[in-house]
C-alpha cells in the first residue's frame with residue numbers, strides 16, 4: 001500500500017550524502033572539546049545565526065531546556081505563549097528540572113502582542129516570583145506553523161530590554177520562517193538573546209538541535225547539558241549530517257511550503273473540513289473535521305487505513321506536515337484520499 005506520512009517533518013530520513021558524511025567524519029571526544037566535526041558545526045551554526053557561539057544538543061527539547069536554565073534561576077517566572085511547545089509538549093521540564101514558573105500569554109496565531117506581555121509582567125513585590133525571561137516560538141507549532149515577522153520580534157525585544165529581561169526563541173523551524181519571508185535568518189535572530197533550532201525536522205538530519213547565543217550563555221548551557229546527561233563523546237557522527245543540513249537543506253524548505261499550500265487549498269474545498277488556506281504560512285496544515293461529525297482520531301484512523309498518516313489533536317483538529325520526501329503527487333494522493341474518506345463518513 002502507498003504510504004504518505006504527513007504526521008511530522010521529524011520523520012525525514014537522512015540523505016545519502018549525510019550517511020556518507022557520517023561514515024567519513026573526523027571524530028574526537030566532544031566532552032573534552034576535541035571532536036573537530038562538532039566544533040565545525042557549532043561554529044557554522046553560530047555564524048549563520050549571527051551569534052558568538054553554539055552548542056549541539058540531543059534534541060530540541062534539550063536545547064530549549066538548557067537555554068532556559070542557563071539564563072534563569074530557580075523560582076523565576078518565565079513568559080510563554082499559552083500554546084508554546086516549551087510549555088505544552090516538553091513534559092513540564094522547565095518547571096520540574098528548571099524550577100521555573102510559567103506565566104502564559106495568549107497570542108494571535110502564536111504571536112504575542114507587546115501590550116499583553118506588558119500586562120503579564122508583574123512589578124517587583126514580595127508576593128511575586130521575579131520575571132527574567134520571555135520565550136517566543138517561530139514558527140509556532142500549535143498555531144499551525146504561523147510566523148513572527150522581524151518587526152513583531154523587534155517590538156517584544158524592545159520591551160524586554162526596557163525591562164531588563166532576556167528573550168529566548170524556540171526556533172525549531174526558524175529557517176522555515178526565514179525562507180517563507182525571503183529574509184536572512186539573522187533578520188530574526190538579531191531580536192533575541194538566545195535561540196534553539198532543530199537539524200532533525202525539515203532540514204532532514206537524523207538527530208540534533210543547537211542552542212545559540214553569546215559565549216558566556218553557551219558555557220553555562222554546556223554545563224547544564226552535561227548535567228542532563230547530554231555530554232556526548234564522538235558526536236561528530238551527529239554533527240556531520242547537521243553541517244549538510246545547514247549548508248544544503250535550507251532552500252528546499254520552499255518546496256514544503258508550496259506543498260502545504262496545495263494541501264490546504266484542496267482540503268478547504270472538502271465540505272465539512274474547515275481551514276483558511278491563508279493561515280497556512282509554512283509547512284504545517286491544521287484543519288478541523290468537526291463539520292463531518294467526527295473527532296480527529298476517527299478521521300486520522302480512516303485516513304491511516306488508506307495509507308495517509310496524519311496527527312490527531314484535541315477535538316476535531318488534525319495536523320499534517322510537509323517535508324522532504326513528500327512530492328506533489330503525494331499531496332494529490334492525500335487529497336483524493338481525504339475526499340473519499342469525507343464521502344464515506346457522510347454515507348455512514
Ligand SMILES: Cc1ncc(COP(=O)(O)O)c(C=O)c1O
Nearest residue numbers: 059060061062085137141170172
Ligand atoms: C516548536 C518546537 N519546539 C521544540 C520541539 C522539540 O524538538 P525535539 O522533538 O527534537 O525534542 C519541537 C518538536 O516538534 C517543536 O515543534
